[in-house]
Amino acid sequence: MKSGVKSVKELNLEDDFLFAKVMTDESICKIVLEKILNIEIKEVKMPEEQKVINILAENKGVRLDIYVNDDQNTVYNIEMQKGTDTNLPKRSRYYQGNIDINMITKGKKYNELRKCFIIFICTTFDPFKQGRHLYTFENRCNEDPRLVLGDETTKVFLTTCGILDDVDQEMLEFLAYIKNSTDKVASESKSQLVHKINEKVQSIKEDKRTEVEYMTLLERDERNREEGRNEERRSVAKNLLQRGLDDEFVFETTNLSLDEIKKLRQELELN
Structure with a gap:
């Protein structure tokens, strides 16, 4: 295990990997959605884990933590947000736009767009700095604020950093458990929701296959990051070469190998 990287045993529900593993249990996903949205759902169905939507190759795709449908064909997207992100509204x-486009194909009518909830659970910051635990x-x-547009889209932001008395005790205990997903915290909670989630969490952590899956995911993410860094270096190198700078300068600037720089120069000359 690399320094600074948590082991599976140390993960909390705020960590994407554990959150996704727990929420793939449709019975748990259902009660979490019911609690957050204060609604009743007959059943939920998860078409795939961490659904990826790539509408166009040249556009930025999205990887959704949790994407589920219910028995009324409503779509729910839940994202665990750890770390400050001031761009959450955008x-x-x-x-929402990507989910909508993914729902409806060319020639279909707009009324085929389904009711949709986008939910962000923020664990390290209050996205609107109003002290609330829940923003809908x-x-x-x-x-006339009484007049709702009726586009059937709702965006919900839940935060563990709220200070107002705006949610019930069970929600407060659920939020506390997200930050510290241990038997101790669960045992001190009266919430059946927390107890049910904790049973799943401990089951996942004790499964020997989980460690293999977790390490595989970490390695994949590290490869993707390295590929991204290499692609950025290649882009910088091409720009420098097009400006007439020599290979040695490009090498010192980008840390690409001289062989790779020569290949990039040859590609540019061919084009």
Whole structure:
């Protein structure tokens, strides 16, 4: 295990890997959604883990932590957000747009777009700095807030950093457990939701296959990051070569090998 990298035993629900593993249990996903949205759901179905939407190759795709449908064909997207992200409102808009485009194919009618909830659970910051634990947004008329647009889209932001008395005790205990997913925290909770989730968490952590899956995922992510860094270095190198700078300068600037720089120069000359 690399320094600074948590082991499976040390993971909390706020960590993407554990969150996704727990929420693939459809019975747990159902009760979590019911709790957050204060609704009743007959059943949920998960078409795939961490659904990836790539509408166009040249556009930025999205990898959704949890993407589920219910028995009424409503779509729910849940994202665990660890670390400050001031662009969450725009990000939620982008996710909504991609989900909508993915739902409807050319020639279909707009009324085939399904009801959709985008949910962000923020564990290290209050996205709107109003002290709330829960923020729910729908499109309404400025002139008459009673008038709802009716586009059937809702964006919900839940945070562990709230200070107001705006949610019930079970929600507070659920939020506390997200940050510290241990038997001790669960044992101190009266919430059946927390107890049920903790049983799943401990089962996942004790499964020997989980460690292999976790390490495989970490290695894949590290490869992807390295490929991204290499692609960025190649892009910088091409730009420098096009400006007439010599191979030695490009080498010192990008840390690419001289052989790779020569190949890039040959590619540019051919084009």
